[in-house]
Amino acid sequence: MTLNRRQTLALMGGAAAAAGLAAPALAQDRKIVVGALRLTSHAASFVAMERGYFREAGLDAELRFFDAAQPMAVAIASGDVDFGITAITGGLISLAEKGAVKVIGGALQEEKGIDGQKFLASDAAFQAGVKTPKDLGGKRYAVTQPGSSFHYMGAKMAAAEGIELEYVPLQKVGAIIGAMKSGQVDGWSIVPHIAKALDGSGAVHIIGDVADYLPDYQVTTVFTSLDNTVNERPLTEDFLKAFSKGVADYNAALVDRTAGEEAQQKMLDLLAPYVYPDDAPEKAKTSILNGAMRLNENAGLTTASVQDQIDWFKAEGMIKDTIGFDTVVDSSFAPVL
Numbered sequence: 445m446t447l448n449r450r451q452t453l454a455l456m457g458g459a460a461a462a463a464g465l466a467a468p469a470l471a472q473d474r475k476i477v478v479g480a481l482r483l484t485s486h487a488a489s490f491v492a493m494e495r496g497y498f499r500e501a502g503l504d505a506e507l508r509f510f511d512a513a514q515p516m517a518v519a520i521a522s523g524d525v526d527f528g529i530t531a532i533t534g535g536l537i538s539l540a541e542k543g544a545v546k547v548i549g550g551a552l553q554e555e556k557g558i559d560g561q562k563f564l565a566s567d568a569a570f571q572a573g574v575k576t577p578k579d580l581g582g583k584r585y586a587v588t589q590p591g592s593s594f595h596y597m598g599a600k601m602a603a604a605e606g607i608e609l610e611y612v613p614l615q616k617v618g619a620i621i622g623a624m625k626s627g628q629v630d631g632w633s634i635v636p637h638i639a640k641a642l643d644g645s646g647a648v649h650i651i652g653d654v655a656d657y658l659p660d661y662q663v664t665t666v667f668t669s670l671d672n673t674v675n676e677r678p679l680t681e682d683f684l685k686a687f688s689k690g691v692a693d694y695n696a697a698l699v700d701r702t703a704g705e706e707a708q709q710k711m712l713d714l715l716a717p718y719v720y721p722d723d724a725p726e727k728a729k730t731s732i733l734n735g736a737m738r739l740n741e742n743a744g745l746t747t748a749s750v751q752d753q754i755d756w757f758k759a760e761g762m763i764k765d766t767i768g769f770d771t772v773v774d775s776s777f778a779p780v781l
Contacts, residue, residue, distance in 0.1 A: 472502035474679055479516040479528035480507050481617075482719050484637055484732055485552035485664050486529050487698075488690035488739055490718045491711070495693065497686040503679075505686075511616040512588045520545050520669055527668045527683050532753045532772070534591025534762040536667065540772045541764060546673045547750070549666035549684060549743030549778035551691075552635075554655045558699065558738055561654035561663070562639035563601065568627035570649040577652040581607030583630035586620040589613050591762045593663065594620075596753060597633045599760070601657045624648050635663075637719070637735025662749035663737075666778070673774045684743055684777055691739045698736035708733070744779035 476498075480486040489507065492498050498505035508525055510516045517536040519525040521544035529551045530536070539545045554560045565574040574580055581602075587594040590613055602609050612629050614620045621638075623629045625647040633654055634642075642648035654661065666687065672680045696703040697711035712729035720728035740746070747769070754772060757763045 475504045476526040477506050477508050479525040480509055487694045488687050491690035491693050492686045494714050497689045501682040501686040514589055529664055529666055531593030531664050534757050537763045541767050543670050545667050546670050546774045547665045547667045547772055548774050550662050550740035550745035552663040553738050554661040555738040559636050561635050562650045563652035564632045565649050565651045566624045566627045566630055567647050569630035577601050578605040580631040584612050585609040586629040586632040587611050587613050597654055604657050637731045640734050641731045662746040666743050688742045699738050742779055744781045746781045
């Protein structure tokens with residue numbers, strides 16, 4: 445019998461889970477802090493927390509929330525946070541070059557056949573004729589910081605379309621949403637559960653798909669300190685086991701939808717307070733369900749996408765030319781895709 449990639453990874457995950465249950469975790473009652481953003485891309489951490497997977501792995505976990513990727517990377521480097529799930533940024537790569545952090549796996553990924561991240565236009569830009577990503581040429585394009593994943597997505601689209609964008613750094617996702625609604629910026633890209641909600645309001649419009657320009661894009665990664673990969677390997681492995689169980693539950697309930705209606709509703713109930721703490725539960729659950737993207741099974745990492753991101757940062761002069769894949773990634777912890 446021939447297994448496809450997903451089936452193979454599922455078997456590997458089952459074996460890892462069985463091994464984790466066969467013996468007590470080596471990191472019993474170890475306190476860890478897990479960095480997160482209030483996005484479905486961080487769902488595995490929320491599931492592992494709520495369903496006790498961290499506790500089963502011997503970890504006393506605390507979630508610490510951030511508004512953007514770069515501050516989380518700095519917190520990992522300083523030791524204030526132990527594990528994070530976030531996009532690859534120029535700042536993260538520079539910290540890896542200094543020996544402060546390492547990517548140890550993958551999380552959110554664009555996948556053919558699954559609705560993914562969207563390019564957006566403000567209503568003012570849309571009414572002025574911005575109907576496709578190419579129409580954003582010469583327009584104001586929102587990013588959190590230079591070298592962020594938003595910058596990367598916009599630049600790759602612009603290069604493919606032969607256009608130039610005016611990048612506007614606004615630091616936080618909330619600030620970008622406000623600027624898009626008020627027409628202070630013209631374009632942006634974001635995960636579907638946020639994009640669709642904004643599009644439904646009429647203040648912002650979906651004008652394209654990120655996957656058309658970046659198929660198999662490894663949107664977010666799992667990372668930690670270099671010290672954890674070298675001196676705390678059992679702790680790091682226990683974290684990944686718990687995280688991967690959260691991934692499996694999330695994918696089965698909301699992406700593959702193989703777990704059944706009851707499991708789907710329980711997953712939505714679990715995630716809504718984390719992702720949309722200020723929204724009515726039913727509104728929050730609808731947005732989460734409509735925007736569910738694939739999380740990599742067993743924290744597998746799509747290396748071609750990571751390499752492309754590193755190459756882009758080099759081409760933009762944001763990181764040193766001497767930085768290679770192994771500078772950023774420790775591929776010994778999770779499957780390499």
